[in-house]
Amino acid sequence: MSEPLIELTGITKVLKGQSEPRTILDGVDLTVREGESVAVVGRSGSGKSTLLSVVGLFDRPDAGRYLLAGQDISRLRERRAAKLRSSHFGFVFQRFFLLKHLTAAQNVAMALVNGQGWPRRERRRRVLAALDQVGIAHLAKNRPAKMSGGEQQRVAIARALVRNPRVLLADEPTGALDTETGTLVIDALLGATENGCGLILVTHDRDHAARMGRILDLADGVLTERVPA
Ligand SMILES: Nc1ncnc2c1ncn2[C@@H]1O[C@H](COP(=O)(O)OP(=O)(O)OP(=O)(O)O)[C@@H](O)[C@H]1O
Numbered sequence: 001m002s003e004p005l006i007e008l009t010g011i012t013k014v015l016k017g018q019s020e021p022r023t024i025l026d027g028v029d030l031t032v033r034e035g036e037s038v039a040v041v042g043r044s045g046s047g048k049s050t051l052l053s054v055v056g057l058f059d060r061p062d063a064g065r066y067l068l069a070g071q072d073i074s075r076l077r078e079r080r081a082a083k084l085r086s087s088h089f090g091f092v093f094q095r096f097f098l099l100k101h102l103t104a105a106q107n108v109a110m111a112l113v114n115g116q117g118w119p120r121r122e123r124r125r126r127v128l129a130a131l132d133q134v135g136i137a138h139l140a141k142n143r144p145a146k147m148s149g150g151e152q153q154r155v156a157i158a159r160a161l162v163r164n165p166r167v168l169l170a171d172e173p174t175g176a177l178d179t180e181t182g183t184l185v186i187d188a189l190l191g192a193t194e195n196g197c198g199l200i201l202v203t204h205d206r207d208h209a210a211r212m213g214r215i216l217d218l219a220d221g222v223l224t225e226r227v228p229a
Pocket residue numbers: 015017024042043044045046047048049050051
């Protein structure tokens with residue numbers, strides 16, 4: 001069996017605002033292996049984005065154990081978390097967050113700016129390979145305004161893939177797209193798993209969830225695996 005990339009055990013997250021503390025994640029267990037795709041579904045406000053934030057090291061759990069590629073990272077300083085975030089994770093959101101004045105290739109190259117130290121030619125090769133992987137290498141020189149929503153989201157996926165992440169975290173990546181375009185975006189995300197990348201997809205779309213290897217339901221802070229029909 002392939003190696004576990006993410007192993008969460010008993011992850012708990014409590015929101016302490018002005019009112020009563022609220023438990024958003026209540027002892028969540030989750031394992032995602034290399035090349036595995038997992039859908040997380042649940043009603044609005046059930047904590048799906050919070051779970052992705054914890055997995056992607058934007059947020060810390062209040063309790064529980066987190067192993068990343070076998071390494072215990074339950075307690076981390078922010079500097080180390082930031083390093084692991086950029087070396088291990090790719091993020092895709094509902095909004096594409098592309099820079100309007102840059103071409104598709106330049107937007108993807110932005111993800112390589114921070115200290116990778118590769119020669120220009122190598123950066124170019126990687127950017128084009130990432131665009132090719134999501135089927136839009138021919139749009140490398142186009143600016144976002146000239147692209148459809150689905151094409152723009154695929155640029156965002158290429159930007160997430162260009163650093164060869166171990167895990168892709170996608171939060172409602174098809175939320176702003178029609179069904180047909182959304183399908184192409186899911187194709188692109190699933191394509192990444194063929195190279196061993198793990199994928200966690202938060203979605204409200206049943207058809208997209210059904211294409212993942214497993215479906216997990218988040219309700220009242222508890223994550224349960226849906227048994228295939
Ligand atoms: N920083 C915060 N401060 C206060 N409440 C928050 C904060 N972040 C999240 N919440 C609350 O925690 C709960 C879980 O939010 P989260 O965004 O994780 O849910 P979700 O399942 O992703 O929802 P949606 O499907 O609508 O995106 C919600 O009730 C939300 O209002």
